[in-house]
Structures are given as structure tokens and as C-alpha cells.
Amino acid sequence: MVQYGQTRFDASFAALSDATRRGVLEQLGRSDASITQLAEKFHMTLTGMKKHVGVLEQAGLVTTEKVGRVRTCKLGLGRLEQEAAWIEAYRRLWAARFDELDNVIEELKRKEKADGRKKRK
Amino acid sequence: MAAKKESDTTVERKSDRELVVTRSFNGPARLVFEAWTKTELFKRWWVPKSFGLTLLSCEKDVRVGGKYRLVFSHPSAPEPMAFFGKYLEVVPNARLVWTNDEGGEGGTVTTVTFEERGARTLVVYHDLYPSKEALDEAIASGSTSGFGESFGQLDELLVTFGAERS
8 A cells, every 4th residue: 555655755765865955954944044045054056055955845845935036945844744734634624524414413313302202192 | 642532533545546534423324314415404514614615505316317516605716616426326324426527527436335333323435536646636736725726526625725824
């Protein structure tokens, strides 16, 4: 089972195999940062840092957003975490729905009991 | 972790293409089935108030080959959304199978079973997606965009995500 997780794991491991990228994740764990800030922090060129961020983004570990001329990076959920979060939200939807169904069933039971009493009279 | 109650709702991705929801209800299968198949009862629970969704109309012709159609509206959706399909199997108080055709032919097939266990009934809601990609996509769009453009079977859930974010 769960073959669908394999390629995702591969992408994550590939992303984490590099010390700079692990450092970037650690840094983003403390606060969001622009590519420029990350490049300075790790003494790299902008192009080099863009490449690393691209790999992390591909693996779903980082998300980036461009506002004006600044691209801000932040930690993203990995795909497996994303799926787990989705399944939990989906579960909450069904739990709420089924709680309401519970009420309807309780009411049907009460009604059936009351009808049964009437019939016996 | 809190002890798991028998009545707890569970969700599991059983395989690449299958998503399964289970829940146990305190009542006989025929009452759960009745609440599921009678339109006026179904309307009361399918869309809990907290979702922000309104069920505009609901038609169900619960027999083999019979059709159903649900229309929802939501403040964040520009147009009402329709969900429809037909019943492939109808076994009273035990089993329902229907298609979800809003995304075209060959969509998700839903099977619900009602299994009586003493005074309780176990409901198993099983979605079989046409492909691994279709289920992946439903999950990805639900967790990233919140309100997907494709109108799949899970759109009402996507709308919920959208509502939670706004």
C-alpha cells in the first residue's frame, strides 16, 4: 500500500540532502525571509539561493510569494503533511454532518416510540 | 490522546483511489437509511449550519437508475453549484451506490453501507475516484487554493476551506 507516498519522500530527501538547504529551512523556521536576505545570510549569489529555494519549493517544504520586487519565503507543509491536514479537515466536515444526522435519528427513534404507544392504546 | 469513542467519525485514504469515512449511529439501520434517503430528513443534516452553505434544492429518486440532484449556494461562490448523478444500486436499509456526474462521465463512485450491530448501525461511506490523480488533485486543491476551479465531488468541502479562511 501507500506507493503514492514514494516519489514525495524522494523529493523531500533530495531537498534535504544539502547542508545549505537544511540551513535555509532552519532559518525560515525562525522567521520568513526574502531570497536576498537568505543569499546574504548564506554568503551566496541570488541565483544560487534561488536554485536552492526552488528545490525546497518543489518538495513542498517551502512556499514563496512575490510582493512587488521582493520574493518572501516561508516554511510550507510537505505534501504528506498537506494530505494529513486535508484528511483531518475532511473528517471534521463529516463529523459535523454526522452529528446532525445523529439528531435526526434520535428524533426518528422518539417518534417511533411515541407512535408505538399510540398504536397499543 | 483521548479514548476513541465508537461513535467517532474516521477518515482514511485506503488506497490511491479510495477514501473511506466511517461512523457508528445509535439506532437501527432502517432509521439511518430513512434519514439518508428521505429528502426532507436528508436536507436537515447533509449541510450543517456551520458550513456557511445553503442547500437550495434537493431531489432524490432513490431506486436503481433513479437520479439525484443537489444545488448549493455559498457567499464566496459566484454561482450556485449543482451535484448530480444516478443510483447504481439500492438495497433498502443496507446499501446505496451512486455516481457523481457533475464533473462528466466516469467520475467518482460512492458506496454507502449500513451495517446493523446490535442496537447500533455502522455507516461506511466509500468514495472510489476514477484515478489516483483525481484524488490527489482533490486533496491538493483543497489544501492550497481553498476553492478549486474544477467542480469535483468535494467542492462543498473546498467551499468550507474558503469560508474558514475568509
